[in-house]
Amino acid sequence: MVENQIISRGIQNPTVINAMINVKRHIFVPEKYLDSAYNDNPIPIKSGQTVSQPYMVALMTELVDPKSGKKVLEIGTGSGYQTAVLADSGCNVYTIEVVEGLALKARKLLEKLGYFNIKFKIGDGYKGWQENAPYDAIIVTAAPIVIPDILIDQLSLGGRLIIPSGKTTQDLLLLQKTADGIERKRITSVRFVPMTKS
C-alpha cells in the first residue's frame, strides 16, 4: 500500500511514510472489510461515515508538516485511523467527533494501541476546540460548504488549516496564517462526507 499508493503519488516526508507503515489500517476497518483494508479507497464504518483513503490520509498529514510535539486539532475522528497517523508522526493530537458511538470506539482502540498523545472530545467541531487553542495545524476530515472563521482564529501564527470545502464539487485547501493575513492554496479535488453543523 505504501509503495504503490503513497510514495508513487509523490508523498516524500519520511515521518509520514514511517507512520503510514506503522499504523495498520486493518485494525480500523469493520471485520467484513478486512480483505480490502489496504485498498485504494475509503471504507464504510458506522453512521454512514468512512475510514479515509490511505493516500488522502498521507497527503493531509504531509500538509500538516508533522513534527514531534506539534499541536494538531483534528475535526472528525471517525475510525481513528488519521488520528493514529498524526499521533504516530509525533504530534500532540486533539480530536473531535460529533457521533458519540464512533468517538467512543476510536478512543478505546487508540488507547489500547498505546497512543497517549491524543485528547478526545465528543461534540461539534465546527466551533473548533477553544480551550486548547492556538494550534499549529487544524485538519478537517469532513467538508463544510463555507470554511468556519473560528477555525482560522484558533490557528497560531504560521499555523496551517487543511480542509476540504464545497458541496457537490469539493477542493482540498491549505490555508496558512501569516503576519500579512491568510495564504490560501488549492491542493486537489476531493470527495469527503459533509461536515455537520449544529
Ligand SMILES: C[S@@+](CC[C@H](N)C(=O)[O-])C[C@H]1O[C@@H](n2cnc3c(N)ncnc32)[C@H](O)[C@@H]1O
Ligand atoms: C471521512 S470521516 C473521517 C475519517 C477518518 N479520517 C478516518 O480515517 O477514519 C469524517 C468524520 O467527520 C465527522 N464529522 C462530521 N461533521 C463533524 C463535526 N461538525 N464535528 C465533528 N466531527 C464531524 C463524521 O461523523 C465522520 O466520523
